[in-house]
Amino acid sequence: MSLEGNKFVLQDGTSIPAIGFGTGTKWFKYGDNSLNTKLVEGVEAALASGFVHLDGAEVYNTDRETGEGIRKFGADRSSLFITDKYFAGDLSYKAHSIEANPYAALEASLTRYGIEYVDLYLLHAPFIKKATHGFDLVEAWRYLEKAKDEGKARIIGISNFTVEDIETILKLNPKYKPQVHQIEYNAYLQNQTPGIVEFDKKHGILTEAYSPLAPIYKGDSNDSLLKYVEEIASKYNKTSGQILLRWVLQNGILPITTSSKADRLKQYLDIFDFTLSEDEVANISQLGSTKKVRQYWLTEYGKL
Numbered sequence: 001m002s003l004e005g006n007k008f009v010l011q012d013g014t015s016i017p018a019i020g021f022g023t024g025t026k027w028f029k030y031g032d033n034s035l036n037t038k039l040v041e042g043v044e045a046a047l048a049s050g051f052v053h054l055d056g057a058e059v060y061n062t063d064r065e066t067g068e069g070i071r072k073f074g075a076d077r078s079s080l081f082i083t084d085k086y087f088a089g090d091l092s093y094k095a096h097s098i099e100a101n102p103y104a105a106l107e108a109s110l111t112r113y114g115i116e117y118v119d120l121y122l123l124h125a126p127f128i129k130k131a132t133h134g135f136d137l138v139e140a141w142r143y144l145e146k147a148k149d150e151g152k153a154r155i156i157g158i159s160n161f162t163v164e165d166i167e168t169i170l171k172l173n174p175k176y177k178p179q180v181h182q183i184e185y186n187a188y189l190q191n192q193t194p195g196i197v198e199f200d201k202k203h204g205i206l207t208e209a210y211s212p213l214a215p216i217y218k219g220d221s222n223d224s225l226l227k228y229v230e231e232i233a234s235k236y237n238k239t240s241g242q243i244l245l246r247w248v249l250q251n252g253i254l255p256i257t258t259s260s261k262a263d264r265l266k267q268y269l270d271i272f273d274f275t276l277s278e279d280e281v282a283n284i285s286q287l288g289s290t291k292k293v294r295q296y297w298l299t300e301y302g303k304l
């Protein structure tokens with residue numbers, strides 16, 4: 001698995017556009033079934049800027065907007081990389097997919113998107129138990145394998161898993177191993193759970209980083225990391241956001257970001273024409289590690 005230009009190439013040769021546009025976080029509209037025309041326009045703007053990798057999930061309830069944005073823009077399906085995620089719920093299991101299983105959930109999502117397949121299908125979280133879901137984590141993984149076998153998902157993977165959760169799947173010698181793992185990752189949270197980034201690497205699993213820009217909106221003006229990032233941003237004639245995204249890439253990790261602003265979307269994509277030195281990457285890691293910020297899955301993984 002390696003970064004080659006603006007793509008990550010997996011061990012089996014599959015390539016993934018190296019930065020994704022997310023339709024969760026600021027667009028997240030679980031429980032609201034009205035069509036968000038701002039997001040339809042946002043997807044069109046992302047495509048017009050040059051994004052081809054779109055990150056969605058059942059729980060975001062934004063697949064109709066994504067499909068509509070793709071059709072309005074007139075993008076060729078084969079030029080896009082679309083991710084969807086099964087809504088497993090969290091530890092409390094208060095909310096979760098209403099579909100019978102991950103395979104059925106994907107079929108329902110495909111209908112809402114108006115597409116035939118997704119490029120990547122993930123279990124959004126590992127909190128899956130026979131008692132609550134009717135199937136366990138391993139059986140959930142089998143549903144993803146079925147989706148892959150039938151061409152409904154080109155690649156399958158996981159999100160927010162611990163090392164132990166991944167081992168539960170690997171131990172069973174699955175037909176397909178998880179190829180991608182999406183986690184919260186940025187300079188302020190360099191391991192969502194202990195040892196996870198190293199574990200993914202060791203097993204040839206591509207890590208994706210959600211919330212890669214957290215230091216910008218979670219830092220304060222006296223922050224030593226942000227001061228340093230600003231300094232190197234001016235050296236490379238880039239913005240702080242571009243430096244933080246580049247730092248993610250140079251750690252071998254694929255950033256998933258988002259914005260409603262056309263100029264920011266263009267900036268996010270303009271990160272492939274410069275390289276931070278090894279010292280600069282190490283300095284960002286070191287300065288970032290002096291502060292810890294977790295934004296998601298706090299109940300499950302602990303407030304920092």
Ligand SMILES: NC(=O)C1=CN([C@@H]2O[C@H](COP(=O)(O)OP(=O)(O)OC[C@H]3O[C@@H](n4cnc5c(N)ncnc54)[C@H](OP(=O)(O)O)[C@@H]3O)[C@@H](O)[C@H]2O)C=CC1
Nearest residue numbers: 022023024025055159210211212213214256257258259260
């Ligand atoms: N698997 C999972 O459990 C999760 C997955 N995700 C996925 O990851 C995607 C991205 O996550 P997200 O946390 O939004 O990613 P980022 O950390 O990249 O944050 C994006 C936000 O940063 C803001 N921003 C960018 N630059 C600046 C700046 N200079 N000053 C102030 N604000 C700035 C943008 O605001 P603006 O719009 O104003 O430009 C945008 O809302 C989600 O949409 C979702 O698809 C996210 C969370 C959990």
Ligand SMILES: O=C1Nc2ccccc2C1=O
Nearest residue numbers: 023024025028057296297
């Ligand atoms: O985008 C997201 N927003 C969230 C909030 C809580 C849990 C998961 C997510 C996402 O994936």
